[in-house]
Amino acid sequence: MPVATMTRPHFAGAGGFARATMFLAAVMFAFPASVACLHAGEMELGPDEEPPAAVDPVEPATAATNLTALTVLTSVDEIRPLKRNEAARGYPVKLRGVVTCVVQYQNGFVIQGTRHGIYVVNPGTTNDLPQPGDLLEVTGKTDRGSFAPIVRASHFENLGAGKLPEPVQPTWDQLLTGSLDDQWVELRGVVERATNHPNGYTNGWSRMMLHTRDGTLWVDVQTADANGLEHYENALVRMRGCLFAVLNTTTRQVEAGHVRLYASDIIVDEPAPADLFSVPKKSAGELMLFDPQASAFRRVKVSGQIIFIRGTNYFLMDGTNGARFVPKHPQELKVGDLVEVTGFPELSGAALKRSGRARDGSRAASGTAEIIAG
Secondary structure, eight states: OOOOOOOOOOOOOSSSOSSSSOEEEOOOOOOOSSOOOTTTSSTTSOTTOOOGGGSOOOOHHHHHHHHHHOOOBOSHHHHTTOOHHHHTTOOEEEEEEEEEEEEGGGTEEEEEOSSOEEEEEOSSOGGGOOOTTEEEEEEEEEEOOSSSOEEEEEEEEEEEEOOOOOOBOOOHHHHHHTTTTTEEEEEEEEEEEEESSOTTOOTTOEEEEEEOSSOEEEEEEEEOOTTOSGGGTTOEEEEEEEEEEEEOTTTOOEEEEEEEEEEEEEEEEEOOOSOGGGSOBOOTGGGGSOOTTOOTTOOEEEEEEEEEEETTEEEEEETTEEEEEEOSSOOOOOTTEEEEEEEOSSSOOOEEEEEEEOSOSHHHHHHHHHHHHO
């Protein structure tokens, strides 16, 4: 079951723009009809879990020493660095941690120690699963997951209420590499688009496109919010929860810009604007000028005449300057159309209104040459 790959667009630098054109992008991402379960690629497996039969055979000499020579690991930080074959040897484990999320339909959960989290396969039935916030002492053995090492528990003891850790606020490179797999995090950004339980998503998963300071992120979301995600569109939110990387099921490489989140809380920092077009209009040339109020989350608005179309890229002219934008939704626009466009200058979120047609095509013809030449 393959997982779709999202390629991150190239954006101009922050502050003053390096080019005379503005990139108002709300890239229309193609979502797959079906999505691999977190890391595993098969919906029957847990986020980091592979079937025991898939573990590489252990050499006889190693197998003979497994019962006597392997060190007992007592912290998540000791388990995470293990290579796949090392984790598959079944190191004995006895560690404490706070439950950050419960994957009930996979009969597993994540516990986090002082710094990092790890996925645990529950030894009992789903009726025996702990609850988020419980402090546990887990006994079991290591195994290789499909991405990071996991623990196959033989027993756990509930020690009462624990304290959830302070969430990590991931950098873009941490999201790209998957290094925060199983980690309690906080993601912040503007919800560009949200779909509740789209086709191919099972077990309560929804999806959204999140415009962050560093790039546009595809987030599969599991939340207890009965209203779903769609009412968060265009709002600036913070989402706290347990993060999982998503892998290409063939290469085992991280899908850049695609994560899964068991969201415990979704907090609205700024509600969606009542009218996306209520922001002050700027000329394309003004976008290159200093603006002390400029922000990755502050929308801008420009208008002009479409003078060139290439695929989903539209080029407009505003006086002697041009802008390039990609509509959030497919549009039936033509060269010569007059449009008003609003969105995030460096990233995405573009919406548009068609206001009419130019009287003749002379401006479009000359403008095309200027855009291409620039």
